[in-house]
Amino acid sequence: MDSPADPPRVVHGTPSITSFFPPAAHPPKRQKTDEDRAAARLSADDKFEAGVAQLLEMGYGETDARGALRHSAANVQAAVERLLHGVSG
Secondary structure (H helix, E strand, C coil): CCCCCCCCCEECCEECHHHCCCCCCCCCCCCCCHHHHHHHHCCHHHHHHHHHHHHHHCCCCHHHHHHHHHHCCCCHHHHHHHHHCCCCC
16 A cells, blocks of 8 residues: 555556545535435325315315316425416416
8 A cells, every 4th residue: 555655656658546535525415304204204195185185275166276286296396386377287
């Protein structure tokens, strides 16, 4: 193993890049929140039904809510955008 006083290793006349640069440090992992864990536990059907419930709480009708969610891959924010802009399902 090379010590700090050793010259860079040379392969075919050029120094090895690893002799000049230390290994890259990885950024710390983001801590999962309770919300992250809860979202991971939900199945696709559960997410869809939770989205329907959210849209119903916002005052949209069930038929409109389900249609908008179907066309937005169960993404509530995208479904709201559809409903606000009058895009029919």
